[in-house]
């Protein structure tokens with residue numbers, strides 16, 4: 001294929017931002033988009049207060065709650081790179097969505113609030129990245145406020161997360177006394193709240209300011225020099241190889257809200273972040289530079305545009321070039337699909353995409369035949385990409401339509417929302433009741449809200465509580481084994497499972513019915 005194709009692929013930087021809610025992900029994303037020229041005004045983040053919303057929080061429910069529910073994809077060009085940012089919901093009830101999104105990126109940016117240090121959700125998401133070997137870049141945010149001492153934050157990274165760190169820059173003071181950052185990489189000091197022409201002070205060979213400068217009078221400058229010396233002597237060495245393997249995280253300090261350190265971060269990040277990586281498949285690793293187009297669907301979302309009631313499948317391109325109108329194979333069904341309607345994203349703006357290459361994320365119009373995890377390829381070999389992580393729901397509700405006349409809308413809404421993968425649908429085998437299963441309570445609330453807003457159906461949800469779901473190895477089963485403590489249900493693929501009241505009920509059932517073989521899909525991952 002052409003030289004351009006190779007250059008195009010190598011210019012891609014596809015990443016997700018992970019953090020605990022409120023660390024500043026939306027603010028940082030907006031600032032990055034501003035640099036990329038992808039938006040003109042930063043929507044003020046907490047829309048509830050100002051009436052304006054962050055560009056990446058575009059669903060009604062998100063506006064109401066001020067949290068990001070679904071991952072959106074944003075693309076922009078910066079210098080010679082094409083950047084694809086995959087936004088992820090910070091709230092833990094949506095971690096499933098985030099985990100799947102992380103299968104579609106080549107690196108991750110982790111934001112830490114300098115006052116809070118490492119928080120629970122950040123740690124969880126970090127572990128997923130680490131397990132997948134995804135390179136992680138750290139942005140320590142909110143330096144305009146008093147936070148923990150930077151050395152303590154580094155120690156936390158190493159001790160709590162078990163990852164080596166390399167500070168690319170270092171703060172000079174913080175909060176009210178924040179003077180700027182000492183940039184080890186660009187060998188300069190970047191001053192906080194100082195006009196552009198004087199913003200940067202170059203450093204000499206010894207890493208100090210040559211000649212006179214008022215900042216040298218400040219004791220914070222001396223303290224920074226001491227800390228830098230400590231880092232040079234006792235800190236980790238910079239290693240691109242370790243970054244690529246996810247064993248060392250480059251650390252940046254700044255303030256997303258004040259737009260300080262963000263551009264420096266972006267430029268350095270783009271230099272060291274990996275271009276599209278090879279991905280595992282049933283046929284071995286697939287090279288992103290290989291000519292045959294392939295990719296996998298990591299997310300399906302209904303009603304991205306409520307006016308059209310449509311559904312979009314998000315595809316990560318893993319090799320070759322996408323051209324609109326091309327025909328590809330869907331190995332799961334053995335059928336062919338013509339990819340005629342394809343979109344690119346900029347939050348709620350969409351435009352038709354005619355060409356895209358490895359590393360890019362495109363949206364495909366889904367008339368209902370895609371599933372999360374599907375591979376699409378032009379290859380004659382019906383290979384499939386690795387299975388996506390699956391979660392066994394733990395919380396269940398029984399769901400019915402308030403108005404029996406709305407059954408048609410009710411079924412359509414359930415079917416479409418379930419296809420997105422955040423909630424699971426089950427039918428009790430004996431009574432044919434509908435049960436919904438989810439990992440977090442908030443997913444039910446989103447479901448209820450969307451049924452009302454998008455399908456015009458009021459639903460009644462009765463709590464069934466938490467259950468342990470185990471699937472049957474053999475489909476043949478005595479239906480009389482179903483009881484309140486071990487409820488027999490069928491999932492939406494027609495597979496039977498028991499929902500147990502608790503661990504005790506599960507063990508009791510297994511003791512009494514050793515011939516019934518059960519499994520947990522999560523154990524196979």
Ligand code: GDP
Pocket residue numbers: 019020021022023024025026027028045046090141142143144145254255256257258
């Ligand atoms: P998210 O939940 O991670 O997306 O966090 P947001 O971007 O919504 O930020 C949470 C809050 O922190 C908001 O009130 C922001 O204005 C504030 N914030 C974000 N970045 C900074 C920063 O650099 N300094 C300060 N002081 N506040 C910030």
